[in-house]
Amino acid sequence: MKLADKLYINQVFLNTSFRNGGIAVWWTKKRFESCRFLNCDLSNVLARGCQFTDCVFKGGKLQHFSMGGRTLALLRKTVYVGCTFERVKLRNFGIADFIDCRFIDCDFNTAFIAASFSNCKFVGNVHGCVFCGPQYNGYYYMNRLNYWASNKGKLLDVDFTEATLTDVAFRGGIDLSTTKFPIDNETDR
Numbered sequence: 001m002k003l004a005d006k007l008y009i010n011q012v013f014l015n016t017s018f019r020n021g022g023i024a025v026w027w028t029k030k031r032f033e034s035c036r037f038l039n040c041d042l043s044n045v046l047a048r049g050c051q052f053t054d055c056v057f058k059g060g061k062l063q064h065f066s067m068g069g070r071t072l073a074l075l076r077k078t079v080y081v082g083c084t085f086e087r088v089k090l091r092n093f094g095i096a097d098f099i100d101c102r103f104i105d106c107d108f109n110t111a112f113i114a115a116s117f118s119n120c121k122f123v124g125n126v127h128g129c130v131f132c133g134p135q136y137n138g139y140y141y142m143n144r145l146n147y148w149a150s151n152k153g154k155l156l157d158v159d160f161t162e163a164t165l166t167d168v169a170f171r172g173g174i175d176l177s178t179t180k181f182p183i184d185n186e187t188d189r
Helices: 144-149
Strands: 007-009 012-014 025-028 031-033 036-038 045-048 051-053 056-058 078-081 084-086 096-099 102-104 115-118 121-132 159-171
Parallel strands (some): 056 084, 078 096, 102 121
16 A cells, blocks of 8 residues: 555554565655554555654564664654554664653564664563664664764663563663663663
């Protein structure tokens, strides 16, 4: 399905494929408000400069969905406010802000390199991921332009108290002072 408009309000996308036969689909400066993406295939979609407010992503294929712009040209941050991600695979976060979002039983297995999280809650298993902080690392950022355009891996008032953390790392000087961890998990601070 091709999205031609710039604004979508209260739309329900059910079992919808946004794929384009393996060719990248660019969503640039699109706004989604109170939309539901249920069992959708967002493979090869690249969100650049978009805003998702009070949206729900449940099931479906998001592991090849680039959640924030990260190309050398036109670096654009995508913002997710009040969104819920439930039982989805998330791999390509790119340059994105997540504010007041909930992640429920999601499959991450990724490095959060240029994404920031503020007032977010993680519920269920959080496995195989790295939260990267603001210290420049060429391996993660590829070049200084990506680094300066990124959110520099911030965690502000993030709640993991209802999550089970396994094989999760916090690197690169990430500030954990406002992060809440499960009582039964040990963390190296």
